[in-house]
Amino acid sequence: MSKRVAASLVAGAMVVALSACGSGGGSADGKDSGHKLTVGFSQVGAESGWRTANTKSVQDAAKKAGITLKFSDAQQKQENQIKAIRSFIQQKVDVIAFSPVVESGWDTVLKEAKDAHIPVVLTDRAVDSKDDSLYVSFLGSDFVEEGKRAGDWLVKEYQGRTDPVNIVELQGTTGSAPANDRKSGFTDVIKADAKFKIVASQTGDFTRAKGKEVMQAFLKSQPKIDVLYAHNDDMALGAIQAIEEAGKKPGVDIKIISVDGVKDAFTAMSQGKINVDVECNPLLGDQLMDLVKKVKAGEQVPRRIKTQEGVFTQDQAAAALPTRQY
Ligand code: GZL
Numbered sequence: 001m002s003k004r005v006a007a008s009l010v011a012g013a014m015v016v017a018l019s020a021c022g023s024g025g026g027s028a029d030g031k032d033s034g035h036k037l038t039v040g041f042s043q044v045g046a047e048s049g050w051r052t053a054n055t056k057s058v059q060d061a062a063k064k065a066g067i068t069l070k071f072s073d074a075q076q077k078q079e080n081q082i083k084a085i086r087s088f089i090q091q092k093v094d095v096i097a098f099s100p101v102v103e104s105g106w107d108t109v110l111k112e113a114k115d116a117h118i119p120v121v122l123t124d125r126a127v128d129s130k131d132d133s134l135y136v137s138f139l140g141s142d143f144v145e146e147g148k149r150a151g152d153w154l155v156k157e158y159q160g161r162t163d164p165v166n167i168v169e170l171q172g173t174t175g176s177a178p179a180n181d182r183k184s185g186f187t188d189v190i191k192a193d194a195k196f197k198i199v200a201s202q203t204g205d206f207t208r209a210k211g212k213e214v215m216q217a218f219l220k221s222q223p224k225i226d227v228l229y230a231h232n233d234d235m236a237l238g239a240i241q242a243i244e245e246a247g248k249k250p251g252v253d254i255k256i257i258s259v260d261g262v263k264d265a266f267t268a269m270s271q272g273k274i275n276v277d278v279e280c281n282p283l284l285g286d287q288l289m290d291l292v293k294k295v296k297a298g299e300q301v302p303r304r305i306k307t308q309e310g311v312f313t314q315d316q317a318a319a320a321l322p323t324r325q326y
Pocket of ligand 1 (some may be wrong): 141178260
């Protein structure tokens with residue numbers, strides 16, 4: 001038997017073994033009749049409209065799927081997520097799913113889950129662990145692509161112009177995958193043209209309040225701001241308040257590029273206050289529950305599942321608003 005075939009048989013067996021050793025005990029194929037799946041879900045927090053929609057999607061999907069969901073809100077603190085994961089291990093849940101608030105510092109607790117034979121699924125955000133065995137699958141957006149889409153819009157918007165374009169950037173939570181990747185995707189695109197300058201960049205922690213506070217500081221410290229790149233809508237909406245209080249017109253005096261695509265941002269876009277919104281789909285619940293069932297049943301699942309999403313410009317906002325689901 002070739003090495004490859006042997007390896008894939010072992011891998012397959014490992015997946016089955018992992019699933020069959022979950023809390024439910026379950027038969028070898030993991031398809032234990034009557035055993036109601038229990039999933040431990042550690043959520044980042046309730047920091048934004050996106051997060052609220054994501055939480056609702058996960059909770060509604062668990063109910064629909066007949067899955068018992070043990071839900072924990074970490075209030076954007078990694079130590080709370082680690083505590084929650086340890087509690088799920090103690091409770092011997094079948095699967096652990098979580099959105100890691102930051103990319104690093106997960107290996108120890110994920111090894112504890114692995115040693116307890118509880119499979120882990122990442123949703124929304126990723127971890128930077130080098131050990132591939134610590135989670136089975138990662139379901140969520142491609143944040144680098146989202147950053148590139150934001151940069152592409154800016155390049156197109158200023159095509160043919162040579163005067164300097166001063167950009168201020170409201171970054172997401174420091175150390176989080178969306179903040180790191182949306183920044184790198186965006187800068188990778190705009191670095192091709194020297195007229196684009198990021199003159200100030202600071203975290204607004206994905207919240208409206210912090211977004212407003214940091215934008216107020218930018219407005220005081222920067223003599224000329226042409227563009228705001230906000231890593232999410234809540235910070236953009238907070239920044240809009242600061243811009244208006246400074247007597248400037250958001251979307252006109254300062255063009256605004258945002259990410260997420262929540263309803264409030266579509267409303268602001270239809271009022272001309274946001275110029276473009278790169279969609280980041282929070283409605284991951286159904287896909288997550290489907291994934292969890294497959295993992296528990298010992299089925300092979302994709303290592304990476306990317307969510308489908310688009311880009312919406314101001315002229316599309318009003319028509320799209322009535323059908324926005326979050
Ligand atoms: C992205 C998600 C981010 C959103 C923010 O998938 O992790 O966190 O862009 C949210 O609105 O707070």
